[in-house]
Amino acid sequence: MKKGCLFDLDGTLVNSIEDLAFSTNEVLKLHHLPMHDISKYRMFVGNGVKKLMERALGQDHLHLLDECLEEFQQIYRQHCLDHTCPYPGMKELIENLKTKEIKMAVVTNKPHALAIEIVETLFPDTFVAICGQQELYPVKPDPQSTYYALMAMKLDKKDCLFIGDSQVDIDTGYFAVWIL
Template identity: 80%
Template sequence: MKKGCLFDLDGTLVNSITDLALSTNEVLKLHHLPTHDISQYNMFVGNGVKKLMERALGPEHLDLLDVCLQDFQKIYREHCLDHTIPYDGIEELITYLKKQNIKLAVVTNKPHALAIQIVEHLFPDTFVAIYGQQDLYPVKPDPQSTYMALMEMRLDKKDCFFIGDSQVDIDTGYYADIDSIGVTWGFRGRQELENAGADYIVDNPYEIMELIQNENRG
């Protein structure tokens, strides 16, 4: 029986790619560097802000990494909710899970303060635990932040799903020994989820409701 769901944030609960891309491009402009099409950022995100900036800068400009990260934090903090909204069906899914007394958590590689800012604005009073990237623990797919969320939820790993849109999330579920659900509406698509070995793959949030119903019916 499933009693909890741990969600990735970007590409899973919310479509944040435009704000991430525009903020990163603004940093690149500040340093007179070429920018990237928004579509390219689908492959830049997922491993934390440092890796996002490394990919955007390219190997020839990594000497600017530290100052660009500082610039990004300032710019993105001001613009992280300009275009970022929940995916279609997510609010209905969250409402359903809460009615079923399913405990909810967010485990993301987005910086912790920004994760809290976005989650609490778009989903107030909803998640038992929110864990973003901090120096206290490694980024996903290391399972440490997931274990901390489980402790705060007071649930065993066998009682939960880990839900995300990329290999990083499926690997996190694997390393934490939690059943994983890959979502195809995010930044990476079905092929990456299949290659990563997701336990389940869904094409819309309503299929997660069905999975919960089937698990808890049997």
């Protein structure tokens, strides 16, 4: 039996697409650029905020990237919990794992401080580690944040599952298992 679970955040534990789309569209609006429908954002997310903004801006406006990233951080910080919520059944699953004493961690490409805020608000006192995007290690699928979470959980990779919703998560789980 597995002793631990590593979870992706956005698209796995929580539905955050509406807040991400709103915040990105607000940045685009500030620059008088075309905004995108929420359905388009499902294709933009998964590789971190920088990639999200690159995809939303498009090739013709990448010269605005640094400024837009800064604006996004400010706007999203204020709106990251407006509509973000756990997927149906997720709270029950997490509680069930807790009662079975399964250790859990979050490994996400969401900025670290925001990941902590969202996870601690929606799942208080649940996860051994929350590893968001920060300068200490590259974004997923690079496995470094996963290794950190495993160390915090005091578990070996063979004792854990990596649970996610995207190709980035599949690659992260693959790299974390096979390249150590």
